[in-house]
Amino acid sequence: MIGNLLVNYEEAFAIILFGIGFTMLLFQRNLFKKLIGLNIMDTGTFLFLASMGFIRGREAPIVTNGVTDAGFYINPVPAGLVLTGIVVSVSVTAIMLSLTVRLYRRYHTLQLDEIYEMSRHQMEDR
């Protein structure tokens, strides 16, 4: 068990990163720290994918010196997935940041606890 973790230390580390990000996104009360947590969480997943896709001793899948044997190259799909994931993560972060700006303009704080406290006194029936 421990031996397996040591051999696959990259994956183990990626999952730990994911856990750190996840708990930050869930439990931090400050909105910016939540967003940083979101990015750490996504990065953990990307690290997992990238480390899975890489095989020691093989080349990037671009034919330059005429070798067409698939065993000579690594699988390009995980890298493609990481790229897609990064695009998604960037757009999500952007929309969250814009929401944060809007919330700050209204309540002048980034602490969610204080914002909840303030919004409780507002009466907006409809």
Add this chain to the structure above:
Amino acid sequence: MSFIQNFPLFTIVLSLFSGVLCTMLKGKTARKYTVCYECVLIALVSCVLFYTIETGQSFTYVMGEFPAPWGNEIRAGVLEALFGLIFLIVMLCSVLGGARFIDLDLDESKVNLYYTLINLMTAAMMAILWTNDIFTGYVFLEILTLTSCGVLIVRELGRTTLAAIRYMIMNLLGSGLFLLGVVLLYDITGNLLMLPMQKNIAELCSTPGNMTSVAMALGILTIGLSIKSGLFPFHFWMPDTYSYATPTSGAVLSSLVSKCYIFLLIKVYFRVIGIGVFEQMPLKAILLVLGMGGIVLGSVSALKAEHINRMIAFSSAAQIGYIYMGIGLGGTAGYTAALFHILAHSVTKSLLFLTTPRLAEASGDSLLFKNLQGSGLRDPSTGFFFGAAGFSMIGIPIFAGFSSKLLFAAAAVDSGRDWKLILVMVVLAASSVLNALYFIRTLIRIFSESADKRRTTVKHGVLYKISMSTLIAVNLALGLFSWVFTDLIEKGLGMFG
């Protein structure tokens, strides 16, 4: 290859194109265009539905002609087409029924952007329904999340922004877990297309020791999607999110978006894991218990709410519980009941969210129960629509809600005579009583005399009445001809595996 086999792809591409086009149109034109193209989509999806019923089998559309383990695929069967059809009808009716409030809540120059979001959301929903590739599912899942956040924040109140932040945070946790689950499954199987994945997993699971890793990945994926769809104990974001949004957004979010996530989950169970392998995992019992918890807790919270929209939102949490209970019961009867309830709930809940703001308009723009007294008398047509939806929620015969409760009970009997049967029956009975309590209480309140006797001054447009009547007609069709739909769902599930 028949020409109809291109239609699923057309629905996605047309929706994406319409989203872009609406950014350039004026508000009113954008609405007319959206309504027209949704009608076209409904026609396309109906063609696919009839084609798949006619041929009796599903078809796969290979994108760019790259064969199976490499390319991306779209797959259409009876189930996907049926869900696409009902979802599109609900979408169209929500847009038509809430159009006046979109104009009221939004700045005039931004109305077209709302329709952009709606069209992109339709594209994402269609893609999630049709896709045969799990990573495409993830990408469109994120698009669905982003657009649903977009339609939520168009109303610039403090509370909607706060609700949107909360909604986004819960959804991002869910997407993160879903992505991790997908990556783990990819890691195990080496494929992203659903059928090759299923083949590899079936091979792996024939050796007993390998089951744990698959179950682990599936568990992570399931938690992610259940956070996104609002299964108990992750349902606390629902009331704020649904109650303060524009009526169309509330209707679409509660009746379509959360259902898309559940549809994707069922798709993963059937097509990625394979239902034989899934039935051996302990996940089912957990979903059953959580679903029942959601039913009881959602109904009790709804009973305590003082705000009509919050009550409806909490009852949404209970209905999501029903759907997961169906999945947890398992067997063809259980999945059929769950899928039927998705349809029944989406036509009912959208109707409720679209009528409550009109009741509020007749009572000085307030959604609090104490101010709603007599609003159904002041605005009789809306009162009638609300009443019909309320009856369906309670489970009065001839409405869809009754048929789905019957299906759940039948599924429980099918699942064997053990603790599950007794527990499910008790929960069904208790939730029916609670449902009846809070909806009949609401109906009595809105239809009883109050000091304020003036009629509503707002004239309802014809389109509003037509769209609400359509929703009621679909609801009645689901209730009266439920065997047609359950037959179709069973046929679709047969094509799924």
